[in-house]
Amino acid sequence: MPVARHVLAHAAERPSRLAVCGPGGELTYAGLAERISGAARHLRDRGVGPGSMVAVALADPVELLTAVLAADLAGATPLVGDPAWDRRRWDHLTTASLAARISAPLPQVAGPPVEGEARPDDLAWACFSSGSTGRPRAVIRTRASWTGSYSHLDRLAGIGLDDVVLVPGPLVSSLYAFAALHTLATGATAVVPGRWPGRSLAAHLDSASVVHVVPHRLPDVLRRPGSLRVAVVGGAALDAGGGCRRAAPPTASLRVAVVGGAALDAGARAQAAAAGVRVVSYYGATELSFVAADTDGSGLRPFPGVEIEVRTGAHGPLGEVWVRSPWLSQGYLAGAAGPLRRDAGGWVTVGDLAEPYRAGQVLRLRGRGDGAIQTGGATVVPEDVEEVLRQVPGVGDVVVVGLPHPSLGSVVTAVVEAPPARQPPRALLEATARGALDAAQRPRRWFVVPSLPRNPTGKPARAQVADRLAGGDPEIRRLV
Structure with missing residues (x-):
């Protein structure tokens, strides 16, 4: 089911629940559903629908999520990019026909509900990946490969309807975009400052029960000043200090940090445990989505539905990580070159290296082969x-x-x-x-x-x- 339709369902069940809170405003689920529907009607009126690709480049994270979900509801494929890119940059990076470029908040159009049939194999999401090599390339994926893993992450991290999830990074990053959209599909509250909050981090964390971070940011989260108190947000924009202004009574401390993107050392886990924060770390790539997760510090093991092989021979004692799973992307837009490779058996790799591995063992990563x-x-x-x-x-x-x-x-x-x-x-x-x-x-x-x-x-x-x-x-x- 499209994420947008999850939002509409949550709006019907809990309309006053805060859906998203950003630097420029906030929306309840009822308000977000109304905005999505009105913007989707506008896109349909412009001829944007199934089979279309829409470039979305908005600096405000709440407006960006609204536009992405509107495209999703209209049946189009949203492609999230950097708002600083000009048309020439977009043309260079996509080399594909775009039905529209959204660089300003979408207008609202009144009318009947937006209808349409959605299938798991629809191309429902596209984003840019530069990995560690620099040049962005657009990665495109099906709806099932994007949303099918949501329930597994809910279970592994214990994320539910009553959580407030801090997503402290730019949504042009697939890591942070996934986190925000997963939060909305779950029915929780997404706090989206749009970038790393810096001095206002403590205020943001005071209204969060879950945070998504990359490894080098976890120590900043754990050594924040002030209390670990958390409030379930009832509906407000970010205040000058960075937090959501109006909140329900406090219910729990920050309890989960979902960490993705690179290795996590034992010292960080120990620091998190001392602060009462459970760490769920994972390894993946924009092209592969989730590959392996470590929920208790015992090491990375295959994410649900994932098969892993480490093929040795070309890199001395190390081998390349090859993956087969339901979460794989379709590849690069317009056939662009990149590190993703496939074999005839449906296995793919982006060139990451690991120690020799057998099923049931811990996956021990050793970096990217091309580095x-x-x-x-x-x-x-x-x-x-x-x-x-x-x-x-x-x-x-x-x-x-x-x-x-x-x-x-x-x-x-x-x-x-x-x-x-x-x-x-x-x-x-x-x-x-x-x-x-x-x-x-x-x-x-x-x-x-x-x-x-x-x-x-x-x-x-x-x-x-x-x-x-x-x-x-x-x-x-x-x-x-």
């Missing part, structure tokens, strides 16, 4: 090195890349994120590397930068870091 560094005949997986260096006091985050070397092929290079006043000593970094890494893995060149470039999900943009290093960016300085 591996070949140095002096050895293969170094950057994520292995980064995991060690992130433990050094003063390191906000770190990216490890390979820089060209005349005899070694590449030399392992670390770019540390740290403010100028609190840069970790190079000697401490090198001592940590000597104590925990093999000789080939240890960085030979060290740089520091106040802030790493990041992709829309918040993960460091490895390719941008490498490009900036190669270009002699003066902001990236040698660590001496």
Whole structure:
């Protein structure tokens, strides 16, 4: 069933329940259902319907969700992109016929209910993925591959009707878009600031029982000042401090953090447990959706419905992760090139590496194959090195890349994120590397930068870091 029709059903059952709360306003389920229906009628009047693709690029997250759901109700495929892109950028990235571009809030048109037959194999969602390589490409998926996993996530994370779910990132990211739409399909309240809240994080968390984050943001969530009190929001826009102004009496603390996008270290889990927050982490990709989840800290195991193979041979002791599941995308729009590959048996991969794996075991990821560094005949997986260096006091985050070397092929290079006043000593970094890494893995060149470039999900943009290093960016300085 389309997510929009879930919203209409929730509006009929609990019309006054707050559906979505953003920086510019809020909507109850009744209000959201009315907006969706009126906007869907407008789209239908413009000839937008089944088989159409609609580009949605709105800065306001509530308006963006309204437009996405209106397209969904009209039977079209919404393609969510960056509101900063101009028409030329859209044309370059899509190379496909778009029925409409939505860059302003949709007008409301009165009339009868929007009717239409929806099938599980309809192309019902499209979004952009840049992964760790930089160039965005549009990934398209069926309705079943997008919404069929909702009930499994509800069960694994314990998300239900009475939850208030904080989605603290840009909805152009598939991770955060999925989180917001899953929340609305469930009938819970989605708090969508549209970007990382920064100083207002504590106020946002005071009105949340669940939060979706990427790994490097989890420590910020757990060390927030103030109480862990939670309120079930009854209906209000975000106030100046970031929270929802009107709320029902407090009922529970923040209890679940859903963490996706990269490895999660044991220290973060321990910190979460001390704060009384359960962590549900998962591994996936925009092209693959969910692949594996860790609900209790025991390690990643296949997400419901997913089969996993790790095929060894081309990457030394490691192998490529291949997946077969109901949650896979259809591929890239207009046949664009990308890391997604398929075989004749219905298995797909995006090139992620893992240790050898057998059914029933824990999946131990080791990064992306196309990011591996070949140095002096050895293969170094950057994520292995980064995991060690992130433990050094003063390191906000770190990216490890390979820089060209005349005899070694590449030399392992670390770019540390740290403010100028609190840069970790190079000697401490090198001592940590000597104590925990093999000789080939240890960085030979060290740089520091106040802030790493990041992709829309918040993960460091490895390719941008490498490009900036190669270009002699003066902001990236040698660590001496």
